[in-house]
Amino acid sequence: MRNYIIIxxxxxxxxxxxxxxxxxxxxxxxxGEVSQSTSDLITGKVIEIYVKEYEEMPTYRQEELxxxxxxxxxxxxxxxxxxxxxxxxxxxFMTFEKVRKNYKWLIADALFCLxxxxxxxxxxxxxxxxxxxxxxxxxxxxxAITAIIISLCVWHFVLVKLFKAAE
Numbered sequence: 001m002r003n004y005i006i007i008x009x010x011x012x013x014x015x016x017x018x019x020x021x022x023x024x025x026x027x028x029x030x031x032g033e034v035s036q037s038t039s040d041l042i043t044g045k046v047i048e049i050y051v052k053e054y055e056e057m058p059t060y061r062q063e064e065l066x067x068x069x070x071x072x073x074x075x076x077x078x079x080x081x082x083x084x085x086x087x088x089x090x091x092x093f094m095t096f097e098k099v100r101k102n103y104k105w106l107i108a109d110a111l112f113c114l115x116x117x118x119x120x121x122x123x124x125x126x127x128x129x130x131x132x133x134x135x136x137x138x139x140x141x142x143x144a145i146t147a148i149i150i151s152l153c154v155w156h157f158v159l160v161k162l163f164k165a166a167e
Contacts, residue, residue, distance in 0.1 A: 006095055013092040020088060021116060024081050028120050032129015039077070043070040078136050079143035086113050086144035090151040106148055113144035 027035070046069055047054050054062060089109045093099045117140035125132030 010092060010095050013088060013095070017085070017088045017092065020081075020085050024085065024116070024120055025123065027077075027081070028124040028130070029127060030130075031127060035130065039070055039074050042073045046073065075136075075139050078139045079146075082113050082117060082140040082143035083147035085116070086110070086147040087151055089113070090148055090155075094155065103152070106152065109148055110141065110144055114141045117141055117144075 030038070043066060047066070051065065051069075054065070057065070086109055089112060090106075093105050093109060099105045114137070117137045120140070121132040121134070121137055124130045
């Protein structure tokens with residue numbers, strides 16, 4: 001029975017990874033104007049919530065602040081997309097007992113995310129109004145590595161210790 005649960009979990013995780021890579025691809029396939037309008041919605045909400053004096057600012061300062069916050073919003077999006085991807089891959093790898101005993105496979109998780117980030121930026125370079133940026137590859141990979149480190153800490157310090165305490 002336990003084997004069926006593990007196989008089902010692996011199937012679900014593989015499907016989730018495929019779905020998420022397709023989601024990232026879809027975001028990158030959006031033309032520049034569409035992508036910017038999505039970012040602008042989020043930027044507007046951030047300003048509405050956190051910058052109470054925005055309406056009283058001079059126009060040049062509003063534009064400056066808008067551009068700064070928009071940049072951060074877009075880069076957090078990159079970071080977060082790849083955190084999720086790396087986290088899903090981490091969970092898949094953890095379903096294999098041999099992998100759990102040797103953490104070298106973490107490199108494969110990060111490497112997959114790096115390669116996907118490079119391919120995604122290349123793809124984005126062919127979309128109208130978008131461009132490929134090496135900086136975004138670094139941001140994406142940083143998100144993946146962050147997720148791997150957080151996942152490993154949670155796995156090791158929480159779950160492993162809980163299982164040992166239950167023995």
